[in-house]
Amino acid sequence: MKFTIAAAVAATLLASTAIPAAAAEVELRLAHWLPPTHPVQALGIEPWIESIKQASEGRIDVTIFPASQLGAAPDHYDMARDGIADISYVNPGYQAGRFPIYSLAEIPFHATNAKSGAKALHEWYAPIAETEMADVKFCLINPHDPGTLHSKEPIKVPEDIRGKNIRPAHATMARFISQLGGASVQVPAPEAREAITKGTADAMTFPWNSIYIFGIDQATKYHLDMPFYLSSQMLLLNKATYEGMSEENRKVIDDHCTADWSEKFSIGWADNEYSGRQKMIDSSEHTLYKPTDEEVQLWREASKPLIEAWRADVTAKGADPDAIYESYVEALKRNDAFYE
Structure with a gap:
């Protein structure tokens, strides 16, 4: 009995001095204006975040703020620019005339689908974003299935x-x-x-x-x-947040802000939207x-x-x-x- 009690005490002391799981080095806030039940969150945002966590070995964590919790839908670009959110889900078309080059993507009868179309839009716009959206970091594009x-x-x-x-x-x-x-x-x-x-x-x-x-x-x-x-949304990052990361963590973000990721991010929502037609x-x-x-x-x-x-x-x-x-x-x- 004495041995059991001693062992229990030792185990308790050992547990109390054990090193807790390391907290993430980078805590990011991602804001969007859709309901949390929307397929963009479940099929796009959440898998993207999980991939970032895995690739960074837990160094980067992201908390989602859905349903306009941090600001109204038209404000999400400025929220990313000003650091109200570290990452914002932005519809550039909600602000008339502000992004005239990108508005080409909104003209009817050009893109036939949101999957390879997302990749095409990313390849086309990424270099343009460096000037038209110079005060944020462009990450990826997420159009919906043609409406x-x-x-x-x-x-x-x-x-x-x-x-x-x-x-x-x-x-x-x-x-x-x-x-x-x-x-x-x-x-x-x-x-x-x-x-x-x-x-x-x-x-x-x-x-x-x-x-x-x-x-x-x-x-x-x-x-x-x-x-x-098409209506084409984007994920955009606050520049100071991105630039303040370590080189190792920036590489993880860069690897998740690619044309391939724009396509991957968009597939689930595209399929979900198209299913409504059959309904x-x-x-x-x-x-x-x-x-x-x-x-x-x-x-x-x-x-x-x-x-x-x-x-x-x-x-x-x-x-x-x-x-x-x-x-x-x-x-x-x-x-x-x-x-x-």
Whole structure:
């Protein structure tokens, strides 16, 4: 009995003097504006964070702040710049005119998918981000599966936009709606449901399954069945946070801010969004309209002024729109993601 007690005491003393598990060297805050149940968190952000933890052998830890806890959706770029968050999930299109070069990615009928399309966008934009987004560290791009128009009444051709109030995905889509005689109701995705259910908006541009994710499926019953446009989000880092890391830790981050990671990060969400289309096909409550070839051409012709407006905006910034556009199309073609 004495031996047992002595052994227990010794074990207790040993436990009390044991070295605790080492805390992470770097504690990062990642902010986004989506609900924590959104597939971007489960299928993109969380696997990315876990890979960083593994690659850094626990030296880097990341805490997620979802649902606009640290700031509103349009503020996330400035949050990364100012250090309110170390990493922010940013939709550049929420700030009209601020990133004119990147807005090319928002023009309809260019990228056909969000997987290899994400890789193409990263390859194209990474060198441009060094100047257009110079006050943050660009990491990766996360477009959604091509979205389309979802409405209370059928929308089949561009003329059907006239006189309607529409929630656009971003500033470029807002410009398109205005060109077609509609009015834009500009709210970020988390506020879209309120706009449509309260009658502020008649229709919206959204990816397929987000209609279900944000609870809008009871308000929008008609859907234009074609890959229309992308909304491309980004992960951006605070520069001081990144530059303050050790060389070893910076390399881990660099290895997770690549074109391959943009694709990997985007696959799960892309598949999830596309699944919403089949849900609607299988539902008796929803009507999908597939435009004829002639009607698709009407939409494509209607979108051409967006390219000319983009060229003017880029020229005003002192950049070469022809070279930038050519490099964008080349990246999409190289990755089999160009809308022919």
